[in-house]
Amino acid sequence: MPLFTDDSIIINAPVSTVWDALINPELTKQYMFGCEAKCSWKVGDPIEWIGSEDGVVYVKGSLVTFEPNKRFAFTVFDPHGSYADIPENYLTATYTLTPEGGNTHLNVIQGDYEKVAEGNKRYQDTMDQGGWNGVLESLKKIVETHEP
Helix, strand or coil: CCCEEEEEEEECCCHHHHHHHHHCHHHHHHHCCCEEEEECCCCCCEEEEEECCCCCEEEEEEEEEEECCCEEEEEEECCCCCCCCCHHHCEEEEEEEEEECCEEEEEEEEECHHHCCCHHHHHHHHHHCCCCHHHHHHHHHHHHHCCC
16 A cells, blocks of 8 residues: 655745745755755756755755646655665655645655655654654745745
8 A cells, every 4th residue: 555645735925936945955954954955956867955054965866857836756765764775765755836826735745655665664754753744834934934
């Protein structure tokens, strides 16, 4: 049975503002545990979440889908995990942005944990940490208070 996290939030800002916050390293470090998203934003290229203070790569993967102001997906791997760094152990995170009036509905789905090494443990660890909800709440706060 497939195993995914599925979290959503409504952000009181237009899609273009939310999109910028998702791909702008200066903003990602404010809500993504101090990590800057580094990527060329070309499908197939690497993406890394690098600590802005220590330069450590905390998450790596590659860009799978990139549709500006609509959706992007990337593979996700923790290089500090206890499992092999092979494609079969990478999860996929998909961000989907949908306009709702002047607001944005942001949905993040990540998985399939069922197909990766230590999948049930990785899923449970993610759920114990609140899935993507903490990140989404921080993102919402940053976007709604950020002056363009």
